[in-house]
Amino acid sequence: MNYFGPGHGACPGCGFPIAIRGAIEVLDGKVIAVNSTGCLEIVSSMYGRNTWGVPYIHSLFENAGAVAAGIETALRAMKRDNEAHVVVFAGDGATFDIGIGTLSGMMDRDHNVIYICYDNEAYQNTGNQQSMATPPGANTTTTPVGKLKPGKTGRKKDMVEIAVAHGVPYAASASIAYPKDFQRKVKRAAEFEGSKYIQVHAPCVTGWGIDGKLTVEVSKLAVETGLYPLVEYEYGKLVKVKKLKQRKPVEEYLKIQRRFRHLFKHEMGKEILEQLQKIADENAEKYGLDA
C-alpha cells in the first residue's frame, strides 16, 4: 500500500515528501490527512490524480487546525475515535501566518490531533514570498534584495514555543535530514492524548536556490549550525535536544543557498550574518546544543 505517491508532482529534491511518507508509514497508515492549501496540496490532490492512499481532505489555506478539530470531534461523537489518527500537514505560511488562529483554537481546546508543519520558510507554492517562518536575510519576492534592503528583516517566529505556551502535551522540531528522528517523534506524539505539534524543516529547492541533490545536506547544515535546533517538549518540559559535537559557523549553511548569496556582498550583509550567527549562538545557549 502506498500512502503517499507515486505520482505526486513535487520537484526533484523537494523536502516534504520525506516527511509526509515517513509520518504516515510510522502510523501504519491509520491516518486521516488534513491538508491546508499549498505546495503539498497542489502536487498531490489534483482531481483525478489523487496520490493519497489514506483518507484526505483539503478545505482552505487557513483552516486546517479547525477542520482537523471538527473531524476529531465528529469521530469522538460517533465513537469512531479509535479508527485513525487525525494528522494535519500544513506549510509554514498556513501555520505561522494565516492559519495561526485556527491552530491556536485547536491547541487551546486540546483536540486529539497531530499537527505537522512542513517548514520550507516561505510561501513556496506561489513562488517564494516571505512568511513569518522566513529567516532574516532571505531573499524572497516580497522581501527582495535592493539597494536599501538586505532581504527579509526581522526574526523567524518561534512556533514551537507558541505551541508549548498553549500547554499541549507534545511539541517538537525535526528535520527531513534526520528521518528516523522525525518518525520517532511522530510515533511519540501519537502516544499522547491531545494536541501535538511537530515542525519539520523541509527545504524548497526552487525557493532556496539549491541543487535538488543537496536537499538533505542543506537541511542537515541548518541543524549543525544551530539555526534549526531539534528539540522536544513533553507537557511543557524540554525533554530532548539533538546535541552538536562541533557546531558549524552559519556561513556554511548560508553560502550554498541562492536566497542568502547576497549577504556576502551586500552593504548590510555583514550585519545580517552577525544576526544569524547570534540566533544560532542563542539557540545553543537556550537548548544546550553544544555537546
Place this chain on the structure above:
Amino acid sequence: MRKVVRGFYAIAEAVRLSKPNVIAAYPITPQTEIVENLAEMYANGELGDAEYVTAESEFGAASMVLGASAAGARAFTATSSQGLLLMSEVLYNAAGMRLPIVLVIANRSVSAPLSIWNDIQDSISIRDAGIIQLYVESNQEAHDMIPLAFKVAENRDVLLPFMVCVDGFKLTHAYEPVDLLDQETVDKFLPPYNPVVKLDVNNPVAMGCYAPPPYYMEFRVAMEYAMERASKVMLQEFKKWYKLTGRDWGGHVVAENCEDAEVVVVAMGSVVPLVREVISRMRQDGKRVGMLKIRTYRPFPSREIRKALKNAGKIIVIERALSIGAEPPVTADVKSALFGLNSEVYPVVTGLGGRDIPRELVERIIEDVMKGKIKPEKRYEGLNEFEEVIP
C-alpha cells in the same frame, strides 16, 4: 406541547431534537442565546452523544462543522452579521464540497456603522454561495424548519448546506406560543444521517481536490443542478411536514389574496405578519390588495412567483437589504421572474439596522401605489432627512 418560549429557545430545542453529532459555534449578538441554550443542554447531558465545541471565531466554527460533516457527522452552527461574513469563505467551500451542514442565521445588519439590530443584509450577501436559504416569519416556523433543513440538505439529490434565516431580536428574542415538537415526531420525519462519502480509513477518499480548467466548471454547474433538485425535494418535504404536524407552511412562496389583487406586497421574514394584517384590513375596506410571502430565497422560486403575480399590475417589494450600486436584491430577482409581463415593480427599502417598519408606512405605500402617486422606482422609506458629510 404548546409553550410560550423565546425564539432562541425554540430554535435550540429543534436543533436538539434533530440529533446533531457536532455543534460548533462562536457567540455573536443576537445569535448568542441560541448556542447558549445548546451549551446548557450539552452541560446537562441533554444532547445525547453530540459534542458541543466553542470555537475561536466564526471562521473556526464553520471550519469545524465542515470537518465534522466530512467525517460523516450531522453538524450545526449558527451566527449573525459579521460572524456570517467571517464564515463566508468556509461556507462557499462547504457548499462546493457538497457538505449538508445546517446553519441558523439570526439576521442582523452589517458594519459599518456597527449595529446589532435587524435587517437581512448579512444572509442576502452570501446568496450566491450555493447554500439553500429559507426565511421564516415566526418562531414556530423557525422551530419547524430546522428538522426539515437537515432532511433536505442531507438528501442525496441535494447535498448542499441549508440556512434558516430568522430575524434577529424581532424573532429570536420574542416570546411566542410555540407548539414544540417531540422526539418521536422528529424521529419519524428525520432519519439518522447516512453520508454518501465520508472520511474513513477503511475506504479512503480524497475530498477537496483542486480542479484545473478541464474539470472545474462541471463541479460548479452540478451545484446549480442540485439547487434545482432541492426545489422539488423541499416541496415534497413541506408536504410531508404538513401531514405529520398539521402545520401547513405552504410552498416556496405563499400567495395570500393575490388572485384578484391590483397591488401585491412581496415580503420576507418577520415583516410578513405585519403586511398580512395591513392587507386583511384593507381587504375589509374592499381594496384589492394581496401579499406574497417569499419563504425560499435560494433556490429562487421564479416560476411560483411569476404564477402568483401574473395578474397583479403593481408589485411592492419590501426590501430589508441593499445591493449598493444596483437594484435591491429581492427586487432584482422578482423582476427577473416577471420578465416580459406588464407589471410595475416598486422597490421599497426600509427597516435597515433595526429601524421600525410601522403599519402606517406599509398602508401609506400601498395607498400611494394604488393612487398612482409614486413611480415604480427604488425609494427609501422611514429615512430621516440627512446631510452627507464629505470631508
